[in-house]
């Protein structure tokens with residue numbers, strides 16, 4: 001399952017990974033610093049991702065999907081891109097997350113209509129779950145969807161919508177009744193009257209991703225745009241997490257590897273007190289600990305992804321992978337700044353890229369369920385298994 005460079009199970013995946021690695025290093029890496037500094041959504045990188053089929057990886061094959069092994073493929077692509085630019089890798093993740101309710105809950109007719117719009121028409125999708133008063137506790141959302149004849153009427157405010165201002169399609173979670181099992185996903189077009197985009201957020205990290213508020217005021221959608229059955233929204237969001245959390249783990253892994261590469265490069269070049277800084281015991285500990293955290297993150301991320309591809313329950317491993325790799329990425333990027341700054345100050349400079357990676361890593365501990373919530377999920381799963 002693993003070779004010296006990591007998890008590379010098939011030649012198809014190995015070739016896929018090599019192609020993305022080359023593209024990321026040649027075309028995305030040179031833009032990463034500028035995108036972060038100016039905080040803008042880079043349409044050039046978006047086009048590149050479409051050109052390489054990376055924004056439809058989890059779609060059915062006839063709409064540009066990777067096919068068998070799609071979660072592992074998504075993770076490999078995210079990891080390679082995150083090594084050089086986490087913001088760009090987030091676009092892949094949110095496209096997979098946002099299209100999940102459509103792919104798994106849309107009627108045949110709806111999919112035949114919308115999936116080509118996304119794959120051939122290159123439409124981005126955003127995932128509208130979080131609200132100002134409902135983040136971790138998604139069961140407490142306030143957005144409503146009321147059935148009126150052949151339509152639903154949607155009202156509510158969403159926030160923290162990745163790609164919110166650049167998407168053409170939205171997967172929206174709304175309450176369809178009071179009580180438990182009360183939420184449902186809907187597909188909403190960007191052009192729908194009553195849908196408007198609010199503030200674009202200015203962020204600490206992953207600043208090349210677009211994050212906005214989205215408002216729904218008396219938005220009418222055809223009843224056919226209900227994704228899955230009424231009341232299935234919460235369950236669908238949980239199943240989506242089983243795919244997205246390994247991908248966030250892969251993003252954290254990629255950021256950590258990017259920072260680790262910078263540490264190694266620096267160590268090769270830097271000498272103090274007549275010897276390479278790699279000969280100082282404190283630096284050796286940092287290298288050993290970082291490399292171990294990276295390999296442990298890789299093991300968990302791809303185990304969770306593989307289980308998902310095999311149709312097995314991966315909820316516990318997905319949460320372990322996401323929380324472990326996110327925490328590891330924070331530790332490694334912090335250590336990278338500390339080690340390099342203490343020795344010379346270069347790590348503190350924007351040009352080092354490590355400073356950006358440190359800020360980018362923080363988000364992996366927050367979205368798709370905070371790392372505190374992952375611990376609740378892990379414990380719940382363990383107790384369930386021990387019954």
Ligand SMILES: Cc1cc2nc3c(=O)[nH]c(=O)nc-3n(C[C@H](O)[C@H](O)[C@H](O)COP(=O)(O)OP(=O)(O)OC[C@H]3O[C@@H](n4cnc5c(N)ncnc54)[C@H](O)[C@@H]3O)c2cc1C
Nearest residue numbers: 127128129130134135136137160161162367368369370372
């Ligand atoms: C840049 C960015 C992009 C995002 N993209 C999207 C997106 O595309 N779509 C979307 O729907 N959402 C998105 N989110 C929202 C994200 O998923 C939420 O921020 C996250 O789930 C946490 O919710 P919250 O911020 O409301 O924090 P809260 O839920 O208010 O939590 C506050 C704190 O309390 C802790 N906490 C809460 N409940 C518990 C508990 N039971 N036990 C222990 N600790 C607890 C949390 O861990 C956290 O530390 C994004 C967020 C960011 C920052």
